[in-house]
Amino acid sequence: TWGKAFRSDYWDLGSYLQKLRKEMKFPIATFTATAIYGGIEDMYGETRDSLNMINPISYFGYVKRDDLEVRIQQAKIEQGSFNEYLMAKYTILLKRISMFLKKNQKTLIYFPMIRYIHDFHNFVKHNAMEDIYKQVALYYGTMSKDEKHENFLKFRQGDAKVMLATKAFGMGIDIPDINNVLHFAPTGNVCDYIQEIGRAARNLDKGRAFFDYLSKDFVHVNRLHGISTIKKQQLVQVLEKIVQILDQNKDKDYARNLLVNAEEFRYIFEKRSSTDQDGDIDNKLKTALLIIEKDFIQKMGYSPIVARPRSVFAREYFMIQKDVEEKFVEQYKPYFNLVRKRTNEGNIYGSTYVLNMKQLWEDHYKKLSFPQFKYKFYNKAKDLELPFLDYVLPVLLLELELKAENIHDFLFKVDQTIDQISNLFSEFIRDQKYFTLNDVSNRLQKIMRKSSYYCDSLASIFMQSAQNYNRFLRKTKNFHSSFIKYYEEREAYTITSGFFQFTDWIKNEAKNLLYDTNTTKLEAKKYEAFLPKTNENRTEKTFVLLGILEALGLLLYKVNGGNNPEIYIRINSRLQLERVIKNAVNYRNLILENVYNRHKISVAMLTYLFEKEVKTEDFWEYIEDYFLGKIPDEVLARVGRNEDN
DSSP states (O other), X not given: OOOTTTOGGGGGHXXXXXXXXXXXXXXXXOOOSOOOOSSTTOHHHHHHHHTTOOSOOOOOOOOOOTTXXXXXXXXXXXXXXXXXXXXXXXXXXXXXXXXXXXXTOOEEEEOSSHHHHHHHHHHHHHHSOHHHHTTEEEEOTTSOHHHHHHHHHHHHHTSSSEEEEOTTSOTTOOOTTOOEEEESSOOSSHHHHHHHXXXXXXXXXXXXXXXXXXXXXXXXXXXXXXXXXXXXXXXXXXXXXXXXHHHHTTTSXXXXXXXXXXXXXXXXXXXXXXXXXXXXXXXXXXXXXXXXXXXXXXXXXXXXXXXXXXXXXXXXXXXXXXXXXXXXXXXXXXTEEEEEOXXXXXXXXXXXXXXXXXXXXXXXXXXXXXXXXXXXXXXXXGGXXXXXXXXXXXXXXXXXXXXXXXXXXXXXXXXXXXXXXXXXXXXXXXXXXXXXXXXXXXXXXXXXXXXXXXXXXXXXXXXXXXXXXXXXXXHHOTTOOOSEEEETTTTEEEEOTTHHHHHHHHHHHHHHHHHXXXXXXXXXXXXXXXXXXXXXXXXXXXXXXXXXXXXXXXXXEEEXXXXXXXXXXXXXXXXXXHHHHHTGGGOOOHHHHHHHHHHHHHHHHHHHHHHHTOOHHHHHHHHHHHHTTOOOXXXXXXXXXXXXX
């Protein structure tokens, strides 16, 4: 089953299959529910070429659903502010579900973001009868597995007639008797919309899809696209980080062959807030590397950078409790090697060891897959019969290189730089006005005398990090008052004086990190730190700190022993990478531009259908043409006009 939109790893299947075909012959079969054939969004051709399929036999089914009636109408409601728009949507939805419940019909409602599920659920609680509220279940990706399963069963068995869900309610879910599918707003592209309305009437004579269109409906999908899509700035930041790692490895043999950990790039792809739905740093990094590589090949015929995921056998680091260390090491000597001897009296844990998990798995647990073994290992599963699991602490090994003569010079530079930035934000606090990333970047250019690209990048990382720190405080403090707010409809921020908690934290934590008992000085500029993996909040905060310090050019860091497999990167031409970095403002990535263009076409196509309030028969005619690569001239003209504007 093809799903390249979900995982960048799918793009590597073709090269693996090609290697296998040198040794054996076998057929390849691919299946998908929604793939466009021909035209600008030719998914069929991409799939075929990516898998190196030679003259494949193709079979096309029918996208048209004769048993699914589509009811689209523009809501005749005045909506001024964004909040007024939301209230209008919630009111319409509540009227719809009240009507469906009177008819005892099962209804699925899709939302683009989790926050709107909770907002609407709360709206129902305060504006509807209790018997309606009791009929509503929720389903989204970040719910616990048990909660999702319980709510799924409620809906399937009819104990709850209304399901509020994100697109997480999709893969592997088959409920035969859903009467109605509604959308609060689009959750993705045309393909997503067709798949989602297709949940209706799987085993009924007739189902219906409703869309009550308001002009602000595409704010959400545009924001989701902005969150989930890799940005040009992030591609350049990835290249900068790779060149920095090259510099760190310049004295080593095979310096052009790098093994990197996705955690080292976390600050580039960090989530903006807890409502952002894609926090998979590993997948984002691999996608970014893929986009860079494919673009170079398209432009130059070869790529100066080649990236491939390694196997899942990453190195794992552990501290061992002092009271059992000697006996422990003797018993498990074949699997543990000493990394750093430590005699600190104030800690129950002693020295740090690297574990050869691959060898342990091969010797004793081959009946399990390696990922299964690793999962059980970290969850201390009793059936592994490994008594030592209670005496080890999993840690990350951080290699730190200060961009200063010594620790005192480094800390002085941290204080000086952060104080400069704090003064910049004082203006925004004093003015109490909305400000944008561009406003921050312009002020950074004045005080730091750096390029516009550098300051754009720094502004993005700094504001993203501030929002994450604010999120950490909300988790850990009962009465925390948010010091930063982001207004998606304005793409702007406001901050309060509490913002200085964040800048003070940076200065204090930079000092604490280097003077921590788990940190060892190797040379004047080089340090080694061990970070316990058991405290997720502390780990995330440490990576926020390291990301800011690296973005400011104050240190470089490398991570060993993360949860993700390492990625192998071969550098064929450093010169080409440096050219992109030095001319970042004018860098164009054709693959990325194609992704943006497809998004604009998809939004324009859905807007066209909703504004025309097309009837069922016409809707399916348009959709069938779309999946055959035929896009109405009016849609293409709309995209062209938007580009001109």
